[in-house]
Amino acid sequence: MQKYRLAIDAMGTDNAPKPEVDGAIQAIQTYSNLTITLYGDEAQVRPLLEAAGNPERIAVVHCTEQITNYDESASAFRVKKDSSMVRALQAVKDGEADAVMSAGNTGAYLSAATLMIGRIAGVDRPCLTTVFPTTDKNKKVIFADLGAVADGTAVNITQNAIIANEIAKVILKKDEPTVALLNIGTEEKKGNHLYLQAHQMMKAASGINFVGNIEARDIMAGLADVVVADGFTGNIMLKSHEGMQRAIFTVLKQEIKSGFLTKIGGLLLKSAFKNMRDTLDYTEVGGAVLAGVKVPVIKAHGNSDGFTYFAGLRLGLSFLDAHITEKISDSVQAQAVSKKAIEGNE
Amino acid sequence: MQKYRLAIDAMGTDNAPKPEVDGAIQAIQTYSNLTITLYGDEAQVRPLLEAAGNPERIAVVHCTEQITNYDESASAFRVKKDSSMVRALQAVKDGEADAVMSAGNTGAYLSAATLMIGRIAGVDRPCLTTVFPTTDKNKKVIFADLGAVADGTAVNITQNAIIANEIAKVILKKDEPTVALLNIGTEEKKGNHLYLQAHQMMKAASGINFVGNIEARDIMAGLADVVVADGFTGNIMLKSHEGMQRAIFTVLKQEIKSGFLTKIGGLLLKSAFKNMRDTLDYTEVGGAVLAGVKVPVIKAHGNSDGFTYFAGLRLGLSFLDAHITEKISDSVQAQAVSKKAIEGNE
Numbered sequence A, B: 001m002q003k004y005r006l007a008i009d010a011m012g013t014d015n016a017p018k019p020e021v022d023g024a025i026q027a028i029q030t031y032s033n034l035t036i037t038l039y040g041d042e043a044q045v046r047p048l049l050e051a052a053g054n055p056e057r058i059a060v061v062h063c064t065e066q067i068t069n070y071d072e073s074a075s076a077f078r079v080k081k082d083s084s085m086v087r088a089l090q091a092v093k094d095g096e097a098d099a100v101m102s103a104g105n106t107g108a109y110l111s112a113a114t115l116m117i118g119r120i121a122g123v124d125r126p127c128l129t130t131v132f133p134t135t136d137k138n139k140k141v142i143f144a145d146l147g148a149v150a151d152g153t154a155v156n157i158t159q160n161a162i163i164a165n166e167i168a169k170v171i172l173k174k175d176e177p178t179v180a181l182l183n184i185g186t187e188e189k190k191g192n193h194l195y196l197q198a199h200q201m202m203k204a205a206s207g208i209n210f211v212g213n214i215e216a217r218d219i220m221a222g223l224a225d226v227v228v229a230d231g232f233t234g235n236i237m238l239k240s241h242e243g244m245q246r247a248i249f250t251v252l253k254q255e256i257k258s259g260f261l262t263k264i265g266g267l268l269l270k271s272a273f274k275n276m277r278d279t280l281d282y283t284e285v286g287g288a289v290l291a292g293v294k295v296p297v298i299k300a301h302g303n304s305d306g307f308t309y310f311a312g313l314r315l316g317l318s319f320l321d322a323h324i325t326e327k328i329s330d331s332v333q334a335q336a337v338s339k340k341a342i343e344g345n346e
Helices: A018-030 A042-051 A084-093 A106-117 A154-171 A193-204 A231-257 A260-268 A270-280 A306-321 A324-345 B018-030 B042-051 B084-093 B106-117 B154-171 B193-204 B231-257 B260-268 B270-280 B306-321 B324-345
Strands: A004-009 A034-040 A058-062 A099-102 A127-133 A140-144 A178-182 A209-214 A226-228 A287-291 A297-300 B004-009 B034-040 B058-062 B099-102 B127-133 B140-144 B178-183 B209-215 B226-228 B287-291 B297-300
Touching: A004 A018, A004 A084, A004 A306, A018 A034, A018 A042, A018 A058, A018 A306, A034 A042, A034 A084, A042 A058, A084 A099, A084 A106, A099 A106, A099 A306, A106 A287, A106 A297, A127 A154, A127 A231, A140 A154, A140 A231, A154 A178, A154 A193, A154 A226, A154 A287, A154 A306, A154 A324, A178 A193, A178 A231, A193 A209, A231 A260, A231 B231, A231 B270, A260 A270, A260 B260, A260 B270, A270 B231, A270 B260, A287 A306, A297 A306, A306 A324, B004 B018, B004 B084, B004 B306, B018 B034, B018 B042, B018 B058, B018 B306, B034 B042, B034 B084, B042 B058, B084 B099, B084 B106, B099 B106, B099 B306, B106 B287, B106 B297, B127 B154, B127 B231, B140 B154, B140 B231, B154 B178, B154 B193, B154 B226, B154 B287, B154 B306, B154 B324, B178 B193, B178 B231, B193 B209, B231 B260, B260 B270, B287 B306, B297 B306, B306 B324
Parallel strands: A004 A034, A004 A099, A034 A058, A099 A297, A140 A226, A178 A209, A178 A226, B004 B034, B004 B099, B034 B058, B099 B297, B140 B226, B178 B209, B178 B226
Antiparallel strands: A127 A140, A127 A287, A287 A297, B127 B140, B127 B287, B287 B297
């Protein structure tokens, strides 16, 4: 069995370092081939490990700094060199770890990861990918880009498709996942200039099963295995879903609390609500993965607990196990080669 | 009391012409200062009016054609000149009606309306506006653009703000509505090139109470009275909300049906679910209004029933009553003047 070494920024979650330590302990208990190094404030991290009986295969590296959400995304990693985030990334860069995980400042993390670790040859811009739920508990969607690149081009969107396609093959266990372009209509001629261009580019791309445009309301209906967009649009899509989910839960809670019978009704539906949340919870997988860089860079949610953190960690390990980085590299190269072949024939 | 004449495309809804006729009858009964002309297939429209005892102040104009969703948006109105949609628009153009309403092919309708009726002087591109719900039943948000302009510029987004601001003053009854720019983060430096530019332009615009960026997940929390975006992004936002709403209702139904006690729970919460739907239903207002053209152009939902159709019609009448078109014209002119003043000072 191949051995994996994971570098974790222990100071990233809202309740750091507890979720990180809990997640790490669970991972160590689950995977015998795993060793973890926690980067962070030793005075906070060590007691949590001691309380758990100092589990084996977990090391701690003390860091004196921390990148917060107030730090400037683009420059934070240059300014705070002894921060837990930068030290964890440095470990991967130096070949001391195979993957890295943080729940800290997203912008800073993605910038630092891209610049410190570097892109896979041929990848123009890495993308933030996640596993999105559908109304069918057994069906998931791979989405990219959730917001790594604010000014995505048609080339970026097409590469997002190639990257997410490789991820879908592994995570969804499908040979030829269907790949769709998020757009404002299903017809080929719908969309703004960027999306009209991306559509044609995806149509011409080899190695993906492109099925055309998909509207945002059909993503959770599971009409495609892979859905891609530029990072700006993907982020608006994600947070709009989140907004409606929050709104429904808020109003439903108010309504249930409004009377005696509705309270009884709420109790009777307690497990139904829980199942619904579980089915539609896009935080269930624990985070997102920055794909297109040389190692899996896992971004956990800031509000993760130990369970969610472990789920993100598991997602990252599945990337390692399936050699997704190598597969992305091959596909992007093949695409570049096929483009050259086309250009050569012209 | 001022008299209003409304031109209705009676063939636009999925179940046309019944919702249109029902909505028109309800409107006539509600507003004594209103006359309506229904454009459509007389053989289908007339019997419905007869069954209702031929209500006064409703005329029918027979049209031999119909624009469907299969017609090309940009050219449909030139090809099908005797369609119910084009004839209704022609009535407004010819000064025979004060406002127009259709539930038909959105793209064709918006193109035809813009080109046949014409823009308000100074408006670069009209925008599709709607009243969006929040978790507080008594608080609404005016949103623009929902998708009239696929390739919006920073100037378009800023004009959307000026237009929606005038609508908000009337519909929300606020003197200085807060105006926010939809974006991927609240910080001023967030967003793609277009949104960075739009942010600066809105900041410099006079006559609006610009409060900065808003994230999609905070729209329904009611954090701003007016939210604006380009049409592509606005459409993705709208349909993402719709997707999550549908997904939750789908899964919740499955869960309620799954057992005896959950069925009882579902019955006890029947009114709670209905209240929730009513609070968060963005179709409640019956549609959207294309603002920035010379008369109110009301777009009803394709799946409207008579009640929803009437709600859209009422929204259109409130535009007429408040002279919103004139107010938009004044604000856009004032903004143009203030821009000239700035340029003159440079």
